[in-house]
Amino acid sequence: xxxxxxxxxxxxxxxLLWVQAQCAIIDTSSYSLTLREANRxxxxxxxxxxxxxxLDPQAAQGVTEHHIIMAxxxxxxxxxxxxxxxxxxxxxxxxxxxEDSSIWTFHIGEDRxxxxxxxxxxxxxxxxxxxxxxxxxxxxxxxxxxxxxxAEDYYKxxxxxxxxxxxxxxxxxxxxxxxxxxxxxxxxxxxHDSWLPVNPKAILKFGNIDTxxxxxxxxxxxxxxxxxxxKSWRPNDVIQVVxxxxxxxxxxxxxxxxxxxxxxxxxTQDRAFQAGQxxxxxxxxxxxxxxxxxxxxxxxRIDPYEGVYFYRLNISRKALDNPKVRLALNLAVDREAIVxxxxxxxxxxxTGFTPPGMGDYEPLKKHSYDPDRAxxxxxxxxxxxxxxxxxxxxxxxxxxSHRAIAEAIQQMWKEELGxxxxxxxxxxxxxxxxxxxxxxxISRSAWIGDFMDPVTFLSMWTTGxxxxxxxxxxxxxxxxxxxxxxxxxxxxxxxxxxxxxxxFLREAPVVIIYWYTNAYLLQPSVxxxxxxxxxxxxYKYIDLKDEFEATK
Amino acid sequence: MIKxxxxxxxxxxxxxxxxxxxxxxxxxxxxxxxFSAERQATPEVxxxxxxYYGLDKPVWQQYLGYLSKVVRFDFGxxxxxxxxxxxxxxxxxxxxxxxxxxxxFFIALIIGVTAxxxxxxxxxxxxxxxxxxxxxxxxxxxxxxxxxxxxLVFGLILxxxxxxxWYGLNYVPLHPMVMPAVTLGLFYAAYIARLTRGxxxxxxxxxxxxxxxxxxxxxxxxxxxxxxxxxxxxxVAFLGPSFAGLISGSFVVEKVFNVPGLxxxxxxxxxNRDYPLILGTVLFFGALIVIFNLVxxxxxxxxxxxxxx
Numbered sequence: 038x039x040x041x042x043x044x045x046x047x048x049x050x051x052x053l054l055w056v057q058a059q060c061a062i063i064d065t066s067s068y069s070l071t072l073r074e075a076n077r078x079x080x081x082x083x084x085x086x087x088x089x090x091x092l093d094p095q096a097a098q099g100v101t102e103h104h105i106i107m108a109x110x111x112x113x114x115x116x117x118x119x120x121x122x123x124x125x126x127x128x129x130x131x132x133x134x135x136e137d138s139s140i141w142t143f144h145i146g147e148d149r150x151x152x153x154x155x156x157x158x159x160x161x162x163x164x165x166x167x168x169x170x171x172x173x174x175x176x177x178x179x180x181x182x183x184x185x186x187x188a189e190d191y192y193k194x195x196x197x198x199x200x201x202x203x204x205x206x207x208x209x210x211x212x213x214x215x216x217x218x219x220x221x222x223x224x225x226x227x228x229h230d231s232w233l234p235v236n237p238k239a240i241l242k243f244g245n246i247d248t249x250x251x252x253x254x255x256x257x258x259x260x261x262x263x264x265x266x267x268k269s270w271r272p273n274d275v276i277q278v279v280x281x282x283x284x285x286x287x288x289x290x291x292x293x294x295x296x297x298x299x300x301x302x303x304x305t306q307d308r309a310f311q312a313g314q315x316x317x318x319x320x321x322x323x324x325x326x327x328x329x330x331x332x333x334x335x336x337x338r339i340d341p342y343e344g345v346y347f348y349r350l351n352i353s354r355k356a357l358d359n360p361k362v363r364l365a366l367n368l369a370v371d372r373e374a375i376v377x378x379x380x381x382x383x384x385x386x387x388t389g390f391t392p393p394g395m396g397d398y399e400p401l402k403k404h405s406y407d408p409d410r411a412x413x414x415x416x417x418x419x420x421x422x423x424x425x426x427x428x429x430x431x432x433x434x435x436x437x438s439h440r441a442i443a444e445a446i447q448q449m450w451k452e453e454l455g456x457x458x459x460x461x462x463x464x465x466x467x468x469x470x471x472x473x474x475x476x477x478x479i480s481r482s483a484w485i486g487d488f489m490d491p492v493t494f495l496s497m498w499t500t501g502x503x504x505x506x507x508x509x510x511x512x513x514x515x516x517x518x519x520x521x522x523x524x525x526x527x528x529x530x531x532x533x534x535x536x537x538x539x540x541f542l543r544e545a546p547v548v549i550i551y552w553y554t555n556a557y558l559l560q561p562s563v564x565x566x567x568x569x570x571x572x573x574x575x576y577k578y579i580d581l582k583d584e585f586e587a588t589k
Numbered sequence: 590m591i592k593x594x595x596x597x598x599x600x601x602x603x604x605x606x607x608x609x610x611x612x613x614x615x616x617x618x619x620x621x622x623x624f625s626a627e628r629q630a631t632p633e634v635x636x637x638x639x640x641y642y643g644l645d646k647p648v649w650q651q652y653l654g655y656l657s658k659v660v661r662f663d664f665g666x667x668x669x670x671x672x673x674x675x676x677x678x679x680x681x682x683x684x685x686x687x688x689x690x691x692x693x694f695f696i697a698l699i700i701g702v703t704a705x706x707x708x709x710x711x712x713x714x715x716x717x718x719x720x721x722x723x724x725x726x727x728x729x730x731x732x733x734x735x736x737x738x739x740x741l742v743f744g745l746i747l748x749x750x751x752x753x754x755w756y757g758l759n760y761v762p763l764h765p766m767v768m769p770a771v772t773l774g775l776f777y778a779a780y781i782a783r784l785t786r787g788x789x790x791x792x793x794x795x796x797x798x799x800x801x802x803x804x805x806x807x808x809x810x811x812x813x814x815x816x817x818x819x820x821x822x823x824x825v826a827f828l829g830p831s832f833a834g835l836i837s838g839s840f841v842v843e844k845v846f847n848v849p850g851l852x853x854x855x856x857x858x859x860x861n862r863d864y865p866l867i868l869g870t871v872l873f874f875g876a877l878i879v880i881f882n883l884v885x886x887x888x889x890x891x892x893x894x895x896x897x898x
Contacts, residue, residue, distance in 0.1 A: 071760055091671035098626060175637040177630040193633070249641060250671045272670060272681065273849030274755045300753055302844045304737060309753035309847070312745055466621025466862055473629060483627065503629045 072313045076562050076581045079293040084306055086319040088273045088299040092254040094233040095169050098177050100485070100572070103230050105297050108278050108576050109261035110234065113143050113162070113212075113227045116575040119567045122396040122489050124224045125575070128157050128234065128262065129212075137219040137525025143212045150283045151236050152261045159206035164237040166204050167246065174247040178231040181487075186215045219525040222490035228573065229487050236260035264290045264577040273299050284577075291564075291580040310336075310558045316581070317566070318558040323438055326381050326556055336558050339383045340568035343486040344553035345392055345494065346384075348431065348446075348479050349472070352546050353508045356427050357478070361418040363545040367404045368411035369453040370446055376551050379441045385552040390538060391491040392552040394570040398491045398531050403542040404549060408453040415454050423455030430459045433481035434468040442550065443481065472506055480506075482547070489571065491534045492521065498541055509546030590890070597883045601876065608875040609868065613655065616864050617648055623668040623862040642668070644864075655868070664872075665865035669858065675869035678854055682838070683873075685755060686850035689770045690836030696774030697781055697831075702824065704778070705785020709793060709820070710812060720782060727779030736772045736845035743768060753847040769846045773839055777831055781824055789820035822893055829885025833877040 075082050089102040094110055097103060115127035130146035149157035166185065169176050170192045183189045186203030190196050203215030216223070226232060239260040243251035252258055259267045264287070265278035279294040281287065298315065300306045303322040309315045321329065321337060329337040350357045350366070357363060372386030385393070389401030412422070420426045431447065433439040443460050450456050458479065463471060472480045484504075486493040496502065499518050500510040517537035524530040542549075555572055564580040624630065624638050639645040643654060658665060664675035704720035711717045743763070744752035750763035757764055792798065793816055801811050838852025851870065858866035 088670075090669055093671070096671060098628070172633070172637055173641070175634055175641050177624070177626070177634055177638075179634060180631055250666055252672055254672050271755070271849065272673070272678075273853070274847075298754060298847075299849075300847050302847065305740075305753050305845060305847045308737075308740055308745060312748075312752045314751065314753060314758070464621075465860060466625060467619075469625040469627065470621040473625065503631050506629075 072316070072560065072562070073583075075316070076583045079291065079581050081292050081295045081317075081563070081576075081579060081581060082298070082315050083295060083317045084298040084300040084309070084315055084319050086299070087301040089276075091250075092259065092267075092270075092276075093235070094230040095165065095174070095176050095178075095235060096249060097230045103573070105276060105278075106230060106233065107263070107573060108265040108295055108297075109259065109263045109267060109281075111263040111284075112233045114224050115577075116228060116569070116571075116573045118565060118575065118578045119569075121394070121569045121571045121573065122225070124228070127228075128162075132224075134223075138221045138223065138527075139216045139219050139525070141214045141216075141223060142207075143214065145210045145212060146285055147210060148285045149262065150285065152266045152281050152283050153236070153238070154283065155236070155238065155260075156209070157234070157262050158209040159212035160209065161234045161237060162212050163199075163204055163206050164240075164246075165234045166202070166232075167199050168235070168240065169231060170199075170202065171247045175249060176231065178229075181226070181229060181231040184216050184218070184220055184226075186217050218522045219530065221525075221527045221530065222488060222492070225489040226487075234262065236262070265292075265295060268294070275299070286577060290577045292576065295576060307558070310560075315558075316560045316563050321382075321556045321558055323381065329558065335561055337556065338559050338566075338568070339554050339556045340572070341385075341392075341394055341570050342553040342555040342572060343392055343394060343489075343570045344483060345387055345390055346442075346481075346483050346550045346553065347387070347390070348548040348550065349477070349482045349507050350546055350548065351475060351478055351480070351507060353475070354427070354429070354478055356418075356420070357429070359418045360544050361414045362420070363548075364543075365411040365414040365418070365454060366450065367545050367548050368407045368414070369449055370548060370550065371406045371449055372551055373406065375442055375445050379438065379445060380551065382556045383554050385554075387549040387552050389542060390547070390549055391494045392486075392570075395486075395491050396489055397528070398534065400552075401535065401538055401542060403539070404545075411453055415456075420456070423457075426454075426456040428457050428459065429478035430461050431479045431481070432461050432463065432468065432471060432477045434465045435462045439481055446548075446550075475506065475508065479548075483553075485553070486571070491531070491538070492518075495534060495537055495541070498546070507546040509544065511540060511544060514540045514544075590887075594883065594887065597879075597886075601879050604879055605872055605875055609656070609659065609872055610652075612868055612871045613652055614648075616862070616867055619862070621862055623864065625862075642666070655865075659868075659872070664869035667858075667863055667866045669861045669863045669866060675865045678866060679851065679869060679873055682849060682851040682854050683836075685766075685848060686838030686843075686852060687836045689766050689773065689842075689848065689850060690832070690838065692766055692770035693774035693777065693835050694828075694832050696770060697777035697835075698828070700774070700778040701781025702785050702821070704782040705824075706789055706812065706817070706820075708782065708786045709789030712790065717786075721786065724779040724782040727775050728783075730776075732772050732776055732839060732841045733845065735775065736769075736842055739768055739772055740845065755848050765846070765848065769839075769842045769848055772842050772845070773835060777835065780827065780831075784823045784827055785821065788823045789816055792816045792820040818892060822889060825885055825889050825892060827885075828888075829881040829883075830878055832885075833874070833881040837874045837877055 070080060085101045085104040087101055089105055091097055092106055094106050097106060111127040113127050113129040114124040117123040117125045128145050128149050129143035132141060132143045134141040145157055145159055151157055166182060168174055169179055169182050170188055172192050179192055187201045191199060191202050205213045207213050239253045243253045256267045256269045261281055264281055264284050266281045268277040268279045270276045276297040277294060280290055300309060303320055306318040307325060310318050350363055352358050376384045376386050388405060389403050391400055393400045431443045433443055447458050447460060450458060471477050484494060496518060497504040499515050514537050517533055521530050521533040524533055559566060562582045564582055565578045624635050643651060667673050667675050667678050670678055704724060708717045708720045740752045743749045748761055750761055750768045751758045751765050755765050798811060798815060801815055838850035840852045840856040843850045843853040855870040858870060
């Protein structure tokens with residue numbers, strides 16, 4: 038007995054000692070900053086939500102990844118301070134294009150360097166785009182580069198010769214990009230991850246051009262060309278980047294570093310913010326918005342965001358195959374009430390599909406709340422007061438706010454149109470599977486734009502597009518999208534896109550609901566953080582003011 | 590004894606094989622794949638990725654391929670952490686869960702056993718009802734309530750501990766492992782208290798205790814020397830699996846305090862259909878549970894001569 042007790046005590050003690058020793062190992066210095074210290078040392082403490090899956094721009098897919106990659110990799114051009122439709126020089130210090138914007142030449146600045154000291158050359162861009170277009174690499178966004186002449190053929194193996202693709206290094210400093218058609222929005226597009234350059238040496242050190250998942254993105258291996266370089270990456274915890282002395286515009290970088298924390302849970306983000314562990318959260322949970330607006334309006338920011346929330350309609354279902362029915366479903370939704378009573382984050386009731394803020398493209402005002410007209414349309418379609426209307430299911434991924442919106446719409450359709458729908462939630466991947474395999478009647482959906490042009494919202498509705506998922510197809514719509522891609526004059530091009538969107542809304546294969554906003558908490562000490570519809574902040578402009586003390 | 594232990598360890602192999610096989614085929618049945626996203630990649634891209642990771646082969650070939658890697662302790666690449674292998678994910682996340690779990694274990698044990706003994710000795714008095722009602726509360730209060738409350742009180746109001754992250758803060762005295770460990774530990778402490786009380790009451794009613802009392806053995810000696818040895822047996826049986834559970838991490842606690850442990854990898858791998866990571870963590874947890882069940886059996890045998898064979 039005594040030996041057992043001794044054994045157990047010994048275990049206890051050694052366990053405690055070991056735990057103590059572990060505590061000592063953790064280096065706390067550079068993470069442990071009060072807000073005041075962080076302000077003084079100019080270290081931005083920020084969370085971008087969940088853990089990034091990769092920091093390889095050509096394998097990245099999400100907004101989370103992009104917001105971290107942006108600190109380290111700079112594209113041909115970079116986001117401007119206040120306006121997402123304007124750009125500032127990045128790796129290119131100047132650029133020109135032909136009359137219809139189908140051939141561009143970017144001049145890579147002579148002083149642009151990678152963090153290992155190599156100059157950034159036009160060849161690096163060619164290498165990067167070749168990697169993106171190498172099918173065996175499996176880049177999810179490879180399609181983005183198909184606007185390069187010959188890119189699709191190369192990707193699909195119709196040619197093995199990359200010289201046939203419309204990207205050429207004329208010399209070390211001149212990059213010529215030839216596109217399949219006029220692309221006035223190219224400058225916005227080239228800021229997307231899929232168009233960012235990578236350092237060929239960094240890639241090839243760990244494998245071939247098409248090797249996925251190598252360690253080149255880890256601290257110590259990552260070769261950057263942006264304002265910051267990676268110092269450490271602790272998965273699910275924090276990624277630290279520090280000032281890149283070799284960055285061409287280093288003199289104008291204000292911060293000394295950024296700590297990107299991976300905090301997925303919105304309540305934890307909120308507590309970390311209140312405890313002074315963060316300058317900025319990624320989002321605010323819906324239920325906390327009223328509190329912050331009332332008590333701390335100086336801490337909450339609600340910015341417009343380039344996204345639309347809508348329901349896809351499976352138009353191969355009987356009744357939903359009738360445009361009048363689909364229009365009726367749209368007109369019977371009181372979007373104002375949903376935004377005001379359920380969401381409460383200043384979202385805008387959608388009147389068209391493409392959200393506002395797309396440069397010169399005015400959003401369409403097509404659908405509004407008009408229950409009388411909705412009833413009339415439904416009667417014309419053969420379902421007066423919903424009589425004989427099939428019972429459909431609204432299908433959504435499991436989330437409280439999706440359910441609340443679905444319940445509200447269920448109620449509105451019942452009251453205004455007399456039709457019954459049931460609700461069904463599914464786990465995320467199952468939901469995606471159901472939607473992609475067209476196993477649904479009505480499916481919750483959302484779309485976030487990738488760049489500043491309506492085409493990022495409209496091209497997905499062409500016949501056979503992988504993201505269409507409604508069975509909707511309209512030859513005239515397809516023709517207009519195609520025509521837009523061949524129209525050189527920017528204004529005429531937008532007009533063609535407007536016509537296309539008009540057809541889309543008239544035929545209504547979707548029920549549009551609202552346009553997104555992005556609500557987050559921001560310490561007043563953060564300077565130059567302006568509302569940007571894509572949320573892409575050029576970190577070199579961000580500054581921290583010392584004299585502000587955290588308010589809480 | 591050693592023969593028994595060796596035998597049990599050998600049983601580990603068929604047990605893990607069954608777990609692996611069942612999990613492997615279950616992951617194949619579940620709808621949705623690792624590369625689906627709100628923004629669909631083209632079918633060509635998905636096909637490329639499936640080919641890259643060998644997911645285009647027939648399922649039995651995938652299974653055999655996986656099996657042959659597992660026997661070499663290679664659990665394959667993670668699809669979620671694109672630059673890490675499953676082995677690397679477990680190697681970085683497990684030590685964190687292990688630290689939190691170990692501390693939680695001690696907290697649970699010390700608080701639970703003390704409360705249980707106090708309650709048993711003071712049967713049906715205030716000092717029975719008080720700790721037992723707190724224990725009941727502890728069992729009923731889920732970690733997703735207790736965690737945020739503790740974070741609020743000790744993190745935000747008293748400023749004693751960080752509310753998020755695995756980096757110690759110089760301006761708060763407590764290490765980031767303390768709050769998660771307390772949250773986890775209190776839950777287990779409540780169970781242990783109830784088990785201890787039951788076990789102790791059983792023993793305290795037995796004849797040999799009455800004999801000891803009649804012989805004039807001091808009360809503290811009766812409790813600590815005679816009663817506790819038998820009274821703790823049910824607790825010991827509970828400790829094995831619960832220690833395995835504690836050190837394998839808790840999704841909820843890790844999310845509430847944002848600590849990068851293994852519990853969240855396990856749950857998230859399922860959400861992400863990260864097949865290799867699902868299998869790796871399931872196997873790892875399976876092995877832990879079998880091993881710590883064995884440990885608790887051994888300790889029980891040492892405490893109770895009857896179960897020694």
